Amino acid sequence: MLLCNNGIYLVYQLTTSSIPDILPHMNSSNTTNVLVPLGALGAGVKAEDVSAGLAAGAHAIACDAGSTDSGPAYLATGRCKYSRAAIKSDLAILMRAQHESKVPLLIGSCGTSGNDDALDWTRDIVLEIAAEQGFHPRIALLYSEQQPAAIRLAAEQGRVAPLAPLTEVDPAVFEQCDRIVALMGPEPYIAALQAGADIVLGGRTTDTAVLAAMPLMHGKPASAAWHAGKIAECGGLCSVMPREGGVMMRVGDGFFEIEPLRATNRCTPYTVSAHMLYENSDPFLLHEPGGVLDVSQARYEALNERCVRVTGSHFEPGPYTMKLEGAASGAYQTIMLIGIQDPKVLKELPRFLEQMHQKLVARVRDTLSAPGLAFDISLRPYGWNAVSGVPTTTIPSEIGLLFIATAPTQELATQIAKTCNPLFFHMPLNQEAELPTYAFPFSPAETERGAVYEFKLNHRVTVQDPLELVRTVFIHSKEPIHA
């Protein structure tokens, strides 16, 4: 639901050529200070931490609201990982801080995936809060979802390259995707701020770019701005107590400093430098849209017991590329769960599971006589080896056995589960034995899990202009909003 009505909002498109040439926000000191309230919007902002950061002289409040971390479903569907209430609660605190301080608020990768639906969902929450609180911020929306056909064309023109471990580009893969997003750099944020935005809501963006945007706009060196952004991207994760609030990053000429917002927390050279390891396949090099950050020569020193100063970072500019993420829906799944405590079965789990799998597959083949039916039955013995899938000789005292049917349609997946139902719930270890009954917790026994989604893309596209694939929409509340 979009709360804006005709006449209330001024909506216009920004392009590269139409960005008003106005001065950046004035910097009152020789560092640009970015308040990072937490690592992921919706995880729980503390108003007192934000107040502390504002009192310490923040020039921007910035954080990230998305990731591919939790899998492809969020990109393919546009749904947010966190609840609407959790996102609204955090946004309300940040918007009040923005309203009272006039410090810009930047949020990247809105709604988990940062696709257009996820950004619009976040926009509507922001407008709802504005209406409830009587705020009238100038809001910029940065859309970075891409049409599969357009990316296919770019690939055919040789502008799309694979990223390791992929080695080639199949142009057909783009149109197999339900949704594709391109990861933005800081430039669209800077353009929106220069055009006067109070709040910038971004689609998919690199975690670092949203934090580096304000320092870069103030002319701070790319090396310190990007490195600071990487260290602060997960909020307090670079501190001694990761769950104790966010951090402030202060970017200067040739250095940056990082300090927790909460007085009881501390950053140390160890906690700060160790954050380069986190979720990076390479701890020294970080590829960003306009180049590569190299921290192999960085020095981390304690300024005092809770603040760290970092020097020696290097940023090597390169061709401007945007990473692509794409997801598609594939098959459907239906699941069932039983608990087994029978010690005789648990003592012979490998044999039990193998014969159960054979009988279930055979029963489905005999019963659902659809020619060429492609399906999969997976048995995952939780409490034994479900997580690794690697054989083990240990004997558990209890397992939860998860049955997963995967098939081309939801109806077929459920028919497979229901066909397997009696065998799954009453399969004896030895055929001559009395029929057992395993412990099942649910009625009906089967649960439809819906579509299975897959990540399809690990590519980057080269662009001539950082705003080429970005669509900026400005919403300006000119009058009080009445929901």
Added chain:
Amino acid sequence: MPKLIEVCRHVRSKNAGPFWITIDLFFKGKPEFLSWAEARELQCNAIAGMFGVEAAAVKRFAVPQLHVLKISFPRKIPQGGAFERDMHAGQQYVRLLDIELTSD
């Protein structure tokens, strides 16, 4: 010969994007790092065998200041498909804990 868990204070694994897994081995101190980071069992071919990936695709990074060895390798299948068992790859380090380390 010690087990990995006996010479590390912390071991963790995590996804690094949908196509990579990364494992961080935090050794207890400098002596443990110097003695065991180059152990045969922590070389690319050993890790490749354990996780069923090609040795040439496994990357190792020693970070001496932190007494850390980082090992990264591609997922066999991208994160989150029909056959996913560990979405964040957050439990993949566990099978390393009990391996016995040998130094050449």
